[in-house]
Ligand code: SF4
């Protein structure tokens with residue numbers, strides 16, 4: 732009886748550990764997916780009202796102003812999304 736219980740416990744533990752391993756693999760795959768498919772921010776110049784809020788939040792200074800509208804340097808953008816959530820008129824997307 733005790734042996735069966737211990738076996739059952741060992742089996743549950745093994746099952747639990749396997750699931751944890753699987754879960755962590757899935758997270759790694761998701762992260763990789765995110766890194767590969769993350770897109771640089773894009774500004775809808777028609778929607779931009781030139782408030783410059785996005786310029787100050789970019790951690791890599793990838794946004795500048797051009798003709799009163801925000802302009803993203805796609806080669807510098809690290810896809811953090813800060814500008815997207817900062818824009819008051821939703822003019823930036825990724
Ligand atoms: S997504 Fe981040 S890094 Fe790219 S332009 Fe916006 S704030 Fe800058």
Ligand code: SF4
Nearest residue numbers: 779780782783785818
């Ligand atoms: S925060 Fe939005 S509206 Fe303001 S300058 Fe940037 S893109 Fe334009």
